[in-house]
Amino acid sequence: MSKLRKAMEKAREARGEQFETTGHNDGFPASPVSVIQQDASPAKYKPLKPVYTATKVIHCNPEFLHQNRVISVCTRDEADSLKILRTQILNQMSEEGKNVLLVTSPGPGEGKTLTALNLAISFSHQFNKTVLLVDANIRNPSIHKYLGLEEGLGLSDYLVNQASLTDCLINPGMDRIVIFRGGTPRTNSAELLGSQRMQALLREMKDRYPDRFIIFDSASVLTSADPLVFASFVDGILIVVEAEKTKKEDLIKVMEMMKNKPIIGTVFNKSLD
Numbered sequence: 001m002s003k004l005r006k007a008m009e010k011a012r013e014a015r016g017e018q019f020e021t022t023g024h025n026d027g028f029p030a031s032p033v034s035v036i037q038q039d040a041s042p043a044k045y046k047p048l049k050p051v052y053t054a055t056k057v058i059h060c061n062p063e064f065l066h067q068n069r070v071i072s073v074c075t076r077d078e079a080d081s082l083k084i085l086r087t088q089i090l091n092q093m094s095e096e097g098k099n100v101l102l103v104t105s106p107g108p109g110e111g112k113t114l115t116a117l118n119l120a121i122s123f124s125h126q127f128n129k130t131v132l133l134v135d136a137n138i139r140n141p142s143i144h145k146y147l148g149l150e151e152g153l154g155l156s157d158y159l160v161n162q163a164s165l166t167d168c169l170i171n172p173g174m175d176r177i178v179i180f181r182g183g184t185p186r187t188n189s190a191e192l193l194g195s196q197r198m199q200a201l202l203r204e205m206k207d208r209y210p211d212r213f214i215i216f217d218s219a220s221v222l223t224s225a226d227p228l229v230f231a232s233f234v235d236g237i238l239i240v241v242e243a244e245k246t247k248k249e250d251l252i253k254v255m256e257m258m259k260n261k262p263i264i265g266t267v268f269n270k271s272l273d
Helices: 003-015 062-067 076-092 112-124 143-147 155-159 189-193 196-208 226-231 248-257
Strands: 033-036 049-052 100-104 130-135 169-171 177-180 212-217 236-242 263-269
Touching (some): 100 196, 112 130, 112 143, 112 177, 143 177, 155 196, 196 212, 236 248
Parallel strands (some): 130 212, 236 263
Antiparallel strands (some): 169 177
């Protein structure tokens, strides 16, 4: 067992963590969307299937998704692993009203964005939930790159009153998932993410639709104050570490910085075991 893995397990045990593993509305204030849902009895039940009328729908290229290891075209084993992770997250966030997850990592390039994206798609495969994936790494937004989407207005632009919600939201041609783009890169990310406008948006995201799960892809902990700003507003935090890359001391430092924050587990990324 590597030193990093030992450190992860020790930190997890100390915190009492239990696992480690590899919208309806497309504009929040209004309701410019139709939702089709049938009788929930076993014989008649059909999946929740939003019909987006304001959010722009852009169908992603399957070959491009495959090249970027996106779940919609990944192998069955990869999809099953994500289902296990999804179930473990739901078990950890089983209390009523807990529906906001932050995905981060000690440093950049450790796989947190792809993990957040694939988790969001996996959550959308549940028939009774919609998912909002927010690119909150507004210093260096990148979710759109994994999907082959163009840059555009997003969260940073909304927070400085230069965009409406519908300007920022995209459906990637998949059922029950909306992407909130990061928008124009900005260096004052901590100030924007800690602003009253962001807090109001978070409350709106969290409370308006009880069957929506929200995932934030954040900057890394050791390079930005952003995850610490977000940590007080979310219901769970997932830490992504990369085998043979993340340093033991970096993980320990993250756990110290995130002490008393709602960390629910770690993802050991790119492990060969």
